[in-house]
Amino acid sequence: MKRSFIREILESIDEQTISFAGGLPNEKLFPVEDLKNVTQKIFDNPKVLQYSVSNGIKPLREKIAQQYSNEGFPTKAENILITTGSQQAMYIIAKYFELKDITVEEPSYLGAMNIFKLNKLKMQGVKLEEDGIIIDAFEKSFEKTKLAYLIPDFQNPFSSTYSQDKREQIAKIVQKYNGILIEDSPYSELYFDKKNKSISKELPQNSFHLGSFSKTLAPSLRIGWIRASETLIRSIMIIKESIDLHSCGISQHILDEYLKDENRYKMHLQTIRNDYKTKMNFFAQTLEEVLPEFTFTKPKGGMFLYGKFNDLDSFELVQRCMKNRVVFVPGSEFYIDNRKTSEVRFNYSHTNIEDIKRGLELVKASL
Amino acid sequence: MKRSFIREILESIDEQTISFAGGLPNEKLFPVEDLKNVTQKIFDNPKVLQYSVSNGIKPLREKIAQQYSNEGFPTKAENILITTGSQQAMYIIAKYFELKDITVEEPSYLGAMNIFKLNKLKMQGVKLEEDGIIIDAFEKSFEKTKLAYLIPDFQNPFSSTYSQDKREQIAKIVQKYNGILIEDSPYSELYFDKKNKSISKELPQNSFHLGSFSKTLAPSLRIGWIRASETLIRSIMIIKESIDLHSCGISQHILDEYLKDENRYKMHLQTIRNDYKTKMNFFAQTLEEVLPEFTFTKPKGGMFLYGKFNDLDSFELVQRCMKNRVVFVPGSEFYIDNRKTSEVRFNYSHTNIEDIKRGLELVKASL
Numbered sequence: 001m002k003r004s005f006i007r008e009i010l011e012s013i014d015e016q017t018i019s020f021a022g023g024l025p026n027e028k029l030f031p032v033e034d035l036k037n038v039t040q041k042i043f044d045n046p047k048v049l050q051y052s053v054s055n056g057i058k059p060l061r062e063k064i065a066q067q068y069s070n071e072g073f074p075t076k077a078e079n080i081l082i083t084t085g086s087q088q089a090m091y092i093i094a095k096y097f098e099l100k101d102i103t104v105e106e107p108s109y110l111g112a113m114n115i116f117k118l119n120k121l122k123m124q125g126v127k128l129e130e131d132g133i134i135i136d137a138f139e140k141s142f143e144k145t146k147l148a149y150l151i152p153d154f155q156n157p158f159s160s161t162y163s164q165d166k167r168e169q170i171a172k173i174v175q176k177y178n179g180i181l182i183e184d185s186p187y188s189e190l191y192f193d194k195k196n197k198s199i200s201k202e203l204p205q206n207s208f209h210l211g212s213f214s215k216t217l218a219p220s221l222r223i224g225w226i227r228a229s230e231t232l233i234r235s236i237m238i239i240k241e242s243i244d245l246h247s248c249g250i251s252q253h254i255l256d257e258y259l260k261d262e263n264r265y266k267m268h269l270q271t272i273r274n275d276y277k278t279k280m281n282f283f284a285q286t287l288e289e290v291l292p293e294f295t296f297t298k299p300k301g302g303m304f305l306y307g308k309f310n311d312l313d314s315f316e317l318v319q320r321c322m323k324n325r326v327v328f329v330p331g332s333e334f335y336i337d338n339r340k341t342s343e344v345r346f347n348y349s350h351t352n353i354e355d356i357k358r359g360l361e362l363v364k365a366s367l
Numbered sequence: 368m369k370r371s372f373i374r375e376i377l378e379s380i381d382e383q384t385i386s387f388a389g390g391l392p393n394e395k396l397f398p399v400e401d402l403k404n405v406t407q408k409i410f411d412n413p414k415v416l417q418y419s420v421s422n423g424i425k426p427l428r429e430k431i432a433q434q435y436s437n438e439g440f441p442t443k444a445e446n447i448l449i450t451t452g453s454q455q456a457m458y459i460i461a462k463y464f465e466l467k468d469i470t471v472e473e474p475s476y477l478g479a480m481n482i483f484k485l486n487k488l489k490m491q492g493v494k495l496e497e498d499g500i501i502i503d504a505f506e507k508s509f510e511k512t513k514l515a516y517l518i519p520d521f522q523n524p525f526s527s528t529y530s531q532d533k534r535e536q537i538a539k540i541v542q543k544y545n546g547i548l549i550e551d552s553p554y555s556e557l558y559f560d561k562k563n564k565s566i567s568k569e570l571p572q573n574s575f576h577l578g579s580f581s582k583t584l585a586p587s588l589r590i591g592w593i594r595a596s597e598t599l600i601r602s603i604m605i606i607k608e609s610i611d612l613h614s615c616g617i618s619q620h621i622l623d624e625y626l627k628d629e630n631r632y633k634m635h636l637q638t639i640r641n642d643y644k645t646k647m648n649f650f651a652q653t654l655e656e657v658l659p660e661f662t663f664t665k666p667k668g669g670m671f672l673y674g675k676f677n678d679l680d681s682f683e684l685v686q687r688c689m690k691n692r693v694v695f696v697p698g699s700e701f702y703i704d705n706r707k708t709s710e711v712r713f714n715y716s717h718t719n720i721e722d723i724k725r726g727l728e729l730v731k732a733s734l
Binding site: 025036047052091095115218222241242249250254 | 390392395399402406407414417419452454458462581587588606609610611612613614615617618621
């Protein structure tokens with residue numbers, strides 16, 4: 001099995017290459033001073049350095065649970081499992097369902113697809129459209145698999161968002177077949193206009209809802225979580241424990257201390273939203289000017305813009321682009337069969353305005 | 368599959384219970400001020416908060432590699448993979464060898480055995496003695512499995528240490544059958560008199576050597592590592608990447624900064640060794656006084672003291688002890704078949720002198 005194209009690129013490109021490839025947050029927005037200050041505080045208690053519980057420290061689980069409850073999705077600390085990034089959340093769940101069939105969107109998140117392959121889940125792809133997955137095809141697949149992995153908000157890579165109507169239909173189908181929905185929501189807080197309702201809210205017993213601080217605070221902390229019924233949380237605990245005993249204690253305490261000031265976090269999120277919205281609009285405008293042959297729909301949030309060229313192989317294009325020192329991820333990476341496609345995923349959160357312009361001109365020059 | 372007895376105990380006992388159960392370091396020895404100070408420094412570079420490379424930050428890998436090279440085991444940064452504790456190191460390797468047969472010591476580390484079960488490795492137990500595994504039985508098993516998991520230094524739970532002679536014989540057998548040794552060494556630095564030579568040193572192409580900062584600096588950082596040939600490291604990278612993309616970046620930078628002062632780390636290790644040696648001697652002396660019916664050999668390092676009672680079921684004993692507010696791990700937990708045994712593992716690193724005395728008296732009262 002090959003490694004992630006994106007991870008390999010991240011590790012091999014030089015400083016001069018403009019990257020629209022990774023899912024990197026804008027590091028200029030990291031709340032460095034605030035994190036530095038809260039980190040000082042946590043060392044007052046030497047126990048933060050000791051082994052900890054496998055499900056995660058309780059005050060942090062309580063704060064995450066409270067956020068769900070505030071949004072009308074009743075949740076207790078016992079419904080939360082802290083994970084080493086939401087990547088690990090996915091791994092744990094995939095391991096739990098190993099060898100099973102699973103319905104996934106196409107295109108879908110590369111990291112999840114690699115995890116499913118590694119744990120021998122058999123993926124059935126269902127086409128994704130601008131307002132979400134095609135419902136009839138989804139039901140046909142889910143009737144057999146009874147397990148689905150979806151990213152309803154600002155999907156990676158497709159940058160689409162499910163309509164409220166499709167969310168409700170998905171919830172009904174999952175209930176009808178008494179199956180399980182894995183709802184991956186790393187980008188949900190990065191909305192430009194309004195927050196969407198999670199599908200899991202309608203499926204408290206039949207869902208794993210995955211969240212992360214990687215896109216909202218700092219990826220290197222490696223803290224994500226799973227929200228599920230207490231029964232499901234208990235079922236997957238042995239896997240979490242086997243993989244790393246518990247997630248980084250320092251990171252958990254940093255986050256717990258940081259989140260004590262709710263207002264500070266709210267303002268920080270708003271700063272990110274404003275920045276990404278500005279960048280997305282600039283990226284879209286520049287695309288229209290520099291690459292009019294590229295068609296796309298503006299995303300409503302998140303970090304990615306997905307679209308396609310007319311009749312070219314975007315995998316070949318990216319090879320040419322890399323020589324010209326600009327990089328992005330070709331759509332083929334996001335399909336189960338790695339099919340040839342003219343589709344492309346651009347990340348707009350990590351690059352500055354000048355590099356967006358220069359980078360897209362380099363893409364143009366590589367066509 | 369059941370969860371770890373030890374983890375469940377850690378999560379359920381109250382503050383009043385004296386615990387000889389976990390493998391907890393003495394938290395009074397955590398270098399809190401030093402770690403606090405280096406943590407301040409790392410925030411000078413906001414990039415420490417960004418996504419990082421899957422194999423671990425290079426300066427930290429270089430420092431770990433240098434330590435091996437200093438001990439006559441030539442090692443480069445490319446031979447090191449940073450993991451989320453050595454627990455994850457084991458998980459990654461077990462996943463890589465899933466469904467295979469594996470030779471393990473009996474008794475052996477519970478966490479590793481759980482990982483092997485979870486990844487469907489078929490364990491063949493070979494009896495462990497005071498100077499290491501029984502060589503003939505090991506060869507007979509290894510000839511078939513060609514894969515072994517051993518803890519040569521201050522074994523958990525058995526607290527034994529391999530003789531130099533047995534180390535050499537093991538290396539020869541692994542080479543003879545061109546197999547793989549997984550050498551787990553979380554306690555190697557916690558020697559009372561001298562550091563032992565790793566078996567992997569004689570098997571640079573045929574070994575995974577596992578290390579950790581959990582027992583020497585702070586478990587909550589969740590940083591361990593694998594030392595292996597570049598080929599083997601490349602083979603397991605996809606698994607590491609799938610599980611959590613990379614280990615906590617903050618922890619890696621804290622450690623890298625801390626380890627820049629080699630002398631400080633050396634002195635810290637010596638402090639731990641002195642403390643644990645004193646505690647072990649006190650524990651051993653108290654056992655002889657309070658529980659003369661308990662037979663054991665003094666360990667040469669590490670955190671555990673293993674021994675046995677005459678003719679009782681130590682699993683039943685621990686149930687009675689828990690009511691009397693003292694806890695340890697019964698030997699049955701460390702055998703593949705969970706056989707009835709009169710054996711017991713005591714941890715001596717985490718409890719203070721008064722509690723050791725009081726705790727062992729409570730065990731006596733529970734007999």
